[in-house]
Amino acid sequence: MDKFQSLILGNTDLPTYAAYFVFALIGAIISLYIKSQKRDKLSENTPYNFSLRFLFQDNLLRIVVGILLAFLAFRFGTEFVGSEVTVLSAVFIGGTTDRLAGLFQNIQDNARK
Numbered sequence: 001m002d003k004f005q006s007l008i009l010g011n012t013d014l015p016t017y018a019a020y021f022v023f024a025l026i027g028a029i030i031s032l033y034i035k036s037q038k039r040d041k042l043s044e045n046t047p048y049n050f051s052l053r054f055l056f057q058d059n060l061l062r063i064v065v066g067i068l069l070a071f072l073a074f075r076f077g078t079e080f081v082g083s084e085v086t087v088l089s090a091v092f093i094g095g096t097t098d099r100l101a102g103l104f105q106n107i108q109d110n111a112r113k
Contacts, residue, residue, distance in 0.1 A: 010075055012085075017074060020090040024070045027094025032059060035098070065104055066097035073097070 009017065036055055041048050046058075056063065073093045077085040085093075 008075075010078075012074065017071075019087065020074050020085060021067075021070065023087050023090040024094030024097070027091040027096075028063070028066055028098055031095040031098045059098070061105060062098050062101040065101035066094070069097040069100055070094060
């Protein structure tokens with residue numbers, strides 16, 4: 001079991017991953033909030049008043065994919081950029097995975113056309 005955990009988590013321990021995810025969550029919430037402020041309030045597809053429930057329902061796929069992308073960035077960050085993941089980079093990763101997940105969603109949507 002230790003070998004499996006080592007393969008999944010690499011050299012980083014579980015508490016460190018948990019801390020990275022907390023800071024990535026902060027970055028993701030900031031990103032979603034900024035995006036929500038640019039929405040069209042008069043659109044039929046969005047509520048006029050801000051709704052946290054609608055925000056999460058409307059972005060569920062991006063949130064799930066963002067979590068997976070954040071894990072991959074934490075796990076393979078050293079191999080990608082040659083330096084260890086830091087708390088600051090975890091915030092950046094959390095803030096940008098939403099955008100990257102959106103790119104994946106656009107690719108998927110275009111593939112269905």
